[in-house]
Amino acid sequence: MAKSLNCPNCAAAFDPKDNSCAYCGSYIITSKTKQITYNLDEHEPKYKKIFFHGNEMREHELPIRSGFANMFYSITRSDGGRLLLTNQRLIFCAHAINLNPHLYWELDLKEIDRTELGLNLFISQRLHIFEREENETIFVVYGGENWKNELTNVLEKISE
Ligand SMILES: [Zn+2]
Incomplete structure (x- = not known):
């Protein structure tokens, strides 16, 4: 049985396959899917709150792409996790099972x-x-x- 998770907004149990909480309607990005590019036109009106693991998106912040990634330090050192590109930030969260479970990295696109x-x-x-x-x-x-194309697109957009 797949491990159930709790919604970071209302704490209700939810199935990670669903990607959204049946109780409060939050959209929750977890590490289950290899690569996703989000359709913003569909996404925008649908969800009140969007979470990347436990981190709530900012106001008007929407996901663009997420997928498995390793933060690379050297040939022998890297951390596995998930990278998320939004219209405001690039965020990396290490997998929960990782040796370094609290690793969290973010960079404002600016x-x-x-x-x-x-x-x-x-x-x-x-x-x-x-x-x-x-x-x-x-x-x-x-x-x-x-990844590079979507980053380039969003960087062009925010510099307009
Ligand atoms: Zn919820």
Whole structure:
């Protein structure tokens, strides 16, 4: 039996397969689906509150894409989790079963200077996120081209 989760809004039990709480109608992004690109036109009017794991989205913040990712530090060190791109932030949450369960990373999109695709692995790719401060964060993702395109699109939109 799949482990049930509790809604971060009302604490009711919900099935992660449903992605939304039957009681309060919150939309909850968990780590069950490999890759999702959200349809914002469908999404926007439907849900009052949107959560990425336990973190509530900000006002007018909507998910764009989420998927499995590893935060890459070196060849021998990375953390597995889930990356979420919204129209305001890029957020990474480590899997709950990970050795470092509380790892949470977020970056306001306004802080991103540029993104680049790096080393091509077998089915995944490195995605490099450069901040204006010259910090660099690397994620290993599936569908690196899609991530980069969607990031580029949203960065263009917020700079308009
Ligand atoms: Zn709920």
